[in-house]
Amino acid sequence: MKSVGMNRRSLISTVAMLPTLSRILLPIPVRAQTATTGDLLPSWNEGPTKQAIIEFVRATTTQGGPNYVPQAERIAEFDEDGTLWVEHPLYTQVVFCLDRVGVLANEKPELKDREPFKTVLSGDREAIAKLSMRDIFEIVLATQSGMTVEQFRADVKKWLATAKHPRWNRPYTELVYQPMLEVLSYLRANGYRTFIATGGSSGFVREYSEPVYGIPPEHVAGTSQAFKYGYDKDQRPILTRESKLVLDNLDAGKIENFWLMYAQRPQAAFGNSSSDDQQMLEYVKAGTGTRLSALVVHDDATREYAYGPAQGLPDTKVGTLSQAMYDTAKKQGWTIISMKNDWKHVFAFE
Amino acid sequence: MKSVGMNRRSLISTVAMLPTLSRILLPIPVRAQTATTGDLLPSWNEGPTKQAIIEFVRATTTQGGPNYVPQAERIAEFDEDGTLWVEHPLYTQVVFCLDRVGVLANEKPELKDREPFKTVLSGDREAIAKLSMRDIFEIVLATQSGMTVEQFRADVKKWLATAKHPRWNRPYTELVYQPMLEVLSYLRANGYRTFIATGGSSGFVREYSEPVYGIPPEHVAGTSQAFKYGYDKDQRPILTRESKLVLDNLDAGKIENFWLMYAQRPQAAFGNSSSDDQQMLEYVKAGTGTRLSALVVHDDATREYAYGPAQGLPDTKVGTLSQAMYDTAKKQGWTIISMKNDWKHVFAFE
Numbered sequence: 275m276k277s278v279g280m281n282r283r284s285l286i287s288t289v290a291m292l293p294t295l296s297r298i299l300l301p302i303p304v305r306a307q308t309a310t311t312g313d314l315l316p317s318w319n320e321g322p323t324k325q326a327i328i329e330f331v332r333a334t335t336t337q338g339g340p341n342y343v344p345q346a347e348r349i350a351e352f353d354e355d356g357t358l359w360v361e362h363p364l365y366t367q368v369v370f371c372l373d374r375v376g377v378l379a380n381e382k383p384e385l386k387d388r389e390p391f392k393t394v395l396s397g398d399r400e401a402i403a404k405l406s407m408r409d410i411f412e413i414v415l416a417t418q419s420g421m422t423v424e425q426f427r428a429d430v431k432k433w434l435a436t437a438k439h440p441r442w443n444r445p446y447t448e449l450v451y452q453p454m455l456e457v458l459s460y461l462r463a464n465g466y467r468t469f470i471a472t473g474g475s476s477g478f479v480r481e482y483s484e485p486v487y488g489i490p491p492e493h494v495a496g497t498s499q500a501f502k503y504g505y506d507k508d509q510r511p512i513l514t515r516e517s518k519l520v521l522d523n524l525d526a527g528k529i530e531n532f533w534l535m536y537a538q539r540p541q542a543a544f545g546n547s548s549s550d551d552q553q554m555l556e557y558v559k560a561g562t563g564t565r566l567s568a569l570v571v572h573d574d575a576t577r578e579y580a581y582g583p584a585q586g587l588p589d590t591k592v593g594t595l596s597q598a599m600y601d602t603a604k605k606q607g608w609t610i611i612s613m614k615n616d617w618k619h620v621f622a623f624e
Numbered sequence: 625m626k627s628v629g630m631n632r633r634s635l636i637s638t639v640a641m642l643p644t645l646s647r648i649l650l651p652i653p654v655r656a657q658t659a660t661t662g663d664l665l666p667s668w669n670e671g672p673t674k675q676a677i678i679e680f681v682r683a684t685t686t687q688g689g690p691n692y693v694p695q696a697e698r699i700a701e702f703d704e705d706g707t708l709w710v711e712h713p714l715y716t717q718v719v720f721c722l723d724r725v726g727v728l729a730n731e732k733p734e735l736k737d738r739e740p741f742k743t744v745l746s747g748d749r750e751a752i753a754k755l756s757m758r759d760i761f762e763i764v765l766a767t768q769s770g771m772t773v774e775q776f777r778a779d780v781k782k783w784l785a786t787a788k789h790p791r792w793n794r795p796y797t798e799l800v801y802q803p804m805l806e807v808l809s810y811l812r813a814n815g816y817r818t819f820i821a822t823g824g825s826s827g828f829v830r831e832y833s834e835p836v837y838g839i840p841p842e843h844v845a846g847t848s849q850a851f852k853y854g855y856d857k858d859q860r861p862i863l864t865r866e867s868k869l870v871l872d873n874l875d876a877g878k879i880e881n882f883w884l885m886y887a888q889r890p891q892a893a894f895g896n897s898s899s900d901d902q903q904m905l906e907y908v909k910a911g912t913g914t915r916l917s918a919l920v921v922h923d924d925a926t927r928e929y930a931y932g933p934a935q936g937l938p939d940t941k942v943g944t945l946s947q948a949m950y951d952t953a954k955k956q957g958w959t960i961i962s963m964k965n966d967w968k969h970v971f972a973f974e
Binding site: 493534 | 696773817819826827830834840841842843844848850851852853860861863870871876879880881883884885886887888903906907910
């Protein structure tokens with residue numbers, strides 16, 4: 275979740291998609307990888323971007339070299355929405371939450387007359403499209419609280435197994451960028467530990483981060499709500515999700531809370547949006563030695579989407595890239611990843 | 625940090641110890657380990673406690689067995705103070721903070737007239753001994769904030785390299801329990817990921833967790849304060865420690881925040897105190913399959929300390945074990961670790 279507004283038509287198409295078709299399993303995108311002796315980034319076109327990634331790894335892992343980084347400090351941080359998987363027309367997790375508002379309102383009828391729930395339930399798509407990011411946060415907190423952690427886990431897994439993206443008619447977990455999966459594996463093969471830092475709720479992402487990205491739940495740092503210890507009717511201890519916001523990853527929160535959780539400045543970071551990736555990418559690039567801050571630019575309307583004022587394209591709000599951030603990237607020497615030019619394939623299923 | 629009061633004489637002896645003698649490095653306790661084919665717990669006496677640990681590992685790692693746990697779910701959680709290292713006469717981190725109050729008061733003279741700082745600065749040891757755990761939290765937040773994360777890191781490392789425990793006249797980082805280091809290594813050798821869950825501030829513990837315990841900073845879940853993103857005078861991005869409490873690990877907070885950070889119920893947990901380990905140990909033991917909840921009992925006044933009402937010993941407040949918690953441990957089948965009877969050695973230097 276990254277911006278303070280939503281594109282109206284995007285939201286309409288997403289809402290139109292609900293309820294979703296059923297599908298059983300949580301799929302893992304697969305594309306055969308070249309052996310470790312070969313090219314570990316086969317979905318990347320040759321060129322300066324691919325070379326920059328390879329050169330970063332070479333510089334930081336060459337023992338005795340001037341920019342060698344001990345294995346204990348090899349940390350790489352990835353935004354999720356728009357960096358590892360598709361974020362248009364709407365952040366996947368927001369679709370999940372909107373889908374749950376109806377259920378929630380049946381359990382708590384008082385919500386039917388309360389904003390922003392009233393608007394979502396009204397079906398008034400123009401009004402829904404005007405909800406702010408704070409409204410969205412309220413919906414996320416309300417729809418992801420009140421149940422045990424086990425029940426929430428089951429709910430997320432069930433939703434992921436049935437929901438499909440309106441454009442590709444595929445489960446969301448198949449809409450991950452194959453070139454980025456290769457970067458994750460390539461970094462790990464070189465002793466890096468890989469983390470997700472997301473504006474979305476970590477509870478949601480942790481339910482699929484390991485099978486989809488190879489990233490264990492403890493390496494996912496997201497916006498977080500509180501948990502409450504208690505006992506069920508049989509006096510068995512339980513943990514319940516609370517609606518209280520504890521860690522807010524918007525704006526600079528993503529890098530502030532990354533330190534709170536892990537106390538390390540990553541050696542590399544990948545992001546795409548002005549609203550919560552800028553400080554993370556700045557901070558990483560400002561570290562000593564060789565650092566890699568990389569910006570994924572959505573400029574491929576044919577294979578994925580093209581959006582963002584930085585390219586003179588419409589500002590669709592969801593995952594937007596401002597001209598100012600793009601200028602900062604150029605000035606500070608971030609690596610610019612063009613989906614259109616740098617990626618041979620976008621998805622494993624292509 | 626675990627209790628709501630402090631032992632007067634303990635605090636006096638600690639305060640008397642300051643300022644500490646200088647010492648250069650952060651030492652790593654070492655004791656040669658038997659090869660992996662031999663006994664991985666050589667500092668443990670033979671008996672039911674050692675057998676319980678070995679049996680737990682066997683049951684959860686035997687493929688095809690009824691209680692096999694996939695490697696992704698092999699998580700073990702350890703309290704630090706009193707479980708991995710000495711917590712008497714006072715929690716090490718509190719000694720560090722008390723040591724900093726004088727420096728802080730020079731920077732912020734207004735604190736000299738404000739409680740609880742006024743009491744600490746007064747040198748009135750009876751009054752200092754009456755400070756509550758909330759007073760201690762206030763001192764921790766005040767003395768661990770206002771500086772960049774790099775400055776704090778340097779301060780902690782410097783202190784650890786110079787401070788010594790009053791009884792052994794050794795750096796605190798040498799006062800780790802050798803049998804517990806062996807358990808950490810043994811679990812990791814069997815595919816477990818090991819974590820610290822502490823009532824203390826994670827920022828402090830993370831500065832030595834890797835060299836001392838083999839636990840990387842991202843696997844330390846402690847009481848946490850906020851961080852603030854900003855820029856220094858040269859417009860370089862910095863992260864500053866704030867005095868705002870974000871995660872409070874006292875009472876049930878330790879297991880609630882463990883879920884917030886990692887979203888997993890550990891398969892094994894080790895603790896010792898009534899004030900913040902009980903819920904963690906209960907929750908772990910209540911999971912499905914074979915679980916290990918283990919309680920370290922301080923009953924060895926000769927080699928370490930003996931304290932706690934559960935043994936009919938004085939309640940020293942610091943890391944206390946109540947009779948009620950001891951009864952719960954027995955009733956729920958936790959593994960009771962007697963320092964006196966189960967440990968062949970307590971420290972590596974013995």
